Amino acid sequence: MQSVDVVVIGAGFAGLTAARELGHAGLEVLTLEARDRVGGRTWTEYRLGHELELGANWVHWVQPHVWAEMTRYGREMIRSPRADEAYWRGADGSARQGTLDEFMTLIDAGQQLIIDDVRAAIPRGTEPTVGTIQELDHLSIQDRIDALGLDPESRAANESVWVGHVNAPLDQVGLSSALRWVAASGGHWQLMHEASSTYRVVDGMREFTARIAAHVAGEIRLNTQVVSVSSDAAGAIVETADGTQIRARRVVSTLPVNAVAGIRFEPALPEVWARQHAETVASQGTKVWLRASGHVPRFFAYGSQHDVFSVLKAEFHESDERGDYTLLVAFGPQHDRVDLDDLAGVQTAVDALRPGLDITEVTAHDWMTDPLARNTWMTHRPGQLTRDLAALQAPAGVVHFATTDNANLWGGFIDGAIESGLRESRRIADALRHG
Numbered sequence: 142m143q144s145v146d147v148v149v150i151g152a153g154f155a156g157l158t159a160a161r162e163l164g165h166a167g168l169e170v171l172t173l174e175a176r177d178r179v180g181g182r183t184w185t186e187y188r189l190g191h192e193l194e195l196g197a198n199w200v201h202w203v204q205p206h207v208w209a210e211m212t213r214y215g216r217e218m219i220r221s222p223r224a225d226e227a228y229w230r231g232a233d234g235s236a237r238q239g240t241l242d243e244f245m246t247l248i249d250a251g252q253q254l255i256i257d258d259v260r261a262a263i264p265r266g267t268e269p270t271v272g273t274i275q276e277l278d279h280l281s282i283q284d285r286i287d288a289l290g291l292d293p294e295s296r297a298a299n300e301s302v303w304v305g306h307v308n309a310p311l312d313q314v315g316l317s318s319a320l321r322w323v324a325a326s327g328g329h330w331q332l333m334h335e336a337s338s339t340y341r342v343v344d345g346m347r348e349f350t351a352r353i354a355a356h357v358a359g360e361i362r363l364n365t366q367v368v369s370v371s372s373d374a375a376g377a378i379v380e381t382a383d384g385t386q387i388r389a390r391r392v393v394s395t396l397p398v399n400a401v402a403g404i405r406f407e408p409a410l411p412e413v414w415a416r417q418h419a420e421t422v423a424s425q426g427t428k429v430w431l432r433a434s435g436h437v438p439r440f441f442a443y444g445s446q447h448d449v450f451s452v453l454k455a456e457f458h459e460s461d462e463r464g465d466y467t468l469l470v471a472f473g474p475q476h477d478r479v480d481l482d483d484l485a486g487v488q489t490a491v492d493a494l495r496p497g498l499d500i501t502e503v504t505a506h507d508w509m510t511d512p513l514a515r516n517t518w519m520t521h522r523p524g525q526l527t528r529d530l531a532a533l534q535a536p537a538g539v540v541h542f543a544t545t546d547n548a549n550l551w552g553g554f555i556d557g558a559i560e561s562g563l564r565e566s567r568r569i570a571d572a573l574r575h576g
Contacts, residue, residue, distance in 0.1 A: 144388040145169045145359070147569060148379045150367050150404070151395030151513075153181020154555050155543040157353040157361075158210075158562030159393050159569075164358030166570040171359055171387060173379070175366035175513055178347075179354045181395070182514055183555065185347035188504045189432045190461055191468055192345055195506040196428070197518065197555050201336035203326055204556035206563065211342065214352040218340040221456060228442035228495050229301060232293030236496070241441075244298065251291050251299035252330045255282070256323045263324035267550050270527045274317055278527040282319055283311035301443035304474050305452040306337060307520045308426030315423070317526040318553075325550050337554075369405040370394070372539050391539050391569045395562075398422055398533070398546045399515030406540065413532035414542075417525060422546065424516035424553075425509060426451075427476035430468060431491065434499040437467040442494035449478045449490035466501070476509040476517075519546045519553040534564070541565040 152174035548557030
C-alpha cells in the first residue's frame with residue numbers, strides 16, 4: 142500500500158493550491174482527480190470555433206488571492222467587451238432598449254438601497270459572519286427587494302441584475318450573498334459588478350491551472366475517483382474506484398457541499414456537512430454559449446428571474462468558412478429549463494431578451510448534474526452563512542476541507558477556492574511539523 146503524508150482529493154484551484162503549498166513545506170503529497178483534466182469547475186475547451194470558458198471565468202484585482210496567483214504566474218487580464226446596446230424587461234414584462242448608461246441610471250438607487258447597510262452588516266469582508274448579518278441572514282434577496290418599495294420599472298431591473306449575479310431564483314438566495322460580495326468590494330456595489338463579470342484571464346483558465354499544476358511537487362493522478370475515506374487519529378485510508386488504497390497522515394477534500402456525498406467517509410462527516418448537503422446551496426443555474434449569425438453589435442440583455450435566460454451578452458466576433466458570427470454567453474437561473482438539443486426552444490429564449498438574432502449552435506456543461514460539482518458558483522440559502530460557515534471550515538480529525546464553499550472573503554469565486562487551499566495547507570503543515 143502506498144503511503145504519503147497528504148492525499149488531496151480534487152485538482153481544481155483549491156486542490157492545486159493546497160498540493161503545491163504542502164509540497165513546498167516538504168511533505169509528500171498525492172493529488173487524486175476524478176476528471177481527465179485539472180481545473181475543477183474551471184474548464185477551458187475549444188467549442189463553436191473558439192476557446193470558451195465552460196465554467197468560472199471572471200477575475201479582478203480586488204480579489205487578492207487570485208490576483209497574487211496571476212502575478213506569480215504572469216497571467217494577464219483582458220476586459221470583456223463594453224456594451225453598445227442594452228436590453229431589459231420593463232415592469233409589464235415588455236422589452237426595453239437603451240444604452241448602458243441609461244440602464245445604470247435606472248438601477249442606481251435600487252442597487253444602493255439593496256446593500257445600503259453593508260458596512261454594519263459585514264464591516265470587514267474577511268469576517269462575513271461578524272456584524273448585523275447575524276440578524277439579517279434569515280432574509281432572502283427577494284425579501285430585501287420586496288421591502289424597499291421601488292417603483293415598478295426600477296424593481297424589475299434590479300431583480301434582473303441580482304438573478305444574474307446569484308444564478309438562482311431570488312427567494313431562494315440569502316441576502317448574505319449580496320452583502321458579502323459587496324463587503325469584499327469595499328462596500329461599493331458598482332465595484333462588485335465589475336469584479337464579478339468583467340475581466341477574464343488571457344489564455345484562459347486551462348493555462349492558468351496548468352501553471353499551478355506544474356509547480357505541484359507530488360503526483361497528480363487523473364481519472365482517479367475516490368470512493369471512500371476511512372480515518373482515525375493516526376491517519377486515513379483513501380480508496381479509489383479501482384480498489385487502490387493509499388495511506389495518508391492527512392486528507393484534503395475539495396468537493397463542493399452539494400457533491401460531498403459522492404465519497405463515503407468513515408466516520409461520517411460532521412453533521413454540518415450532511416445538513417447543508419441535504420438542503421443544498423442555492424445555486425441551480427446554468428451557463429450557455431451560443432453562436433449567432435453575423436457580427437452582432439456589442440450588447441447585454443437582462444431577463445427576469447422567470448425567463449429561461451436571465452443574462453445574455455455578446456462576447457466574441459469571429460469568422461469562418463460559413464461567414465461572420467458572434468459568440469454569446471447566457472446564464473439562466475434554473476438549469477433544467479435549458480434543453481441544448483432543442484435549438485428552436487433556445488432561439489425562443491434568446492428572442493425574449495434580444496430579438497433579431499439567428500442562433501445556429503449552442504453548447505454548455507451542466508454543472509448541476511455533474512456528480513463532482515452539483516452546482517455552478519456557490520450562493521447560500523437564507524440562514525446558511527452564519528449558521529454553518531465556521532463549522533464547514535473546521536477539520537474532522539485528519540480530514541480537512543478546502544473549497545470555495547467555505548472561504549471567507551470571496552466565497553463562490555476562484556479567489557475563495559485559492560483562499561481555502563492556502564488555509565488548509567497551512568493548518569496541515571503546522572500540525573504535521575509539530576505532530
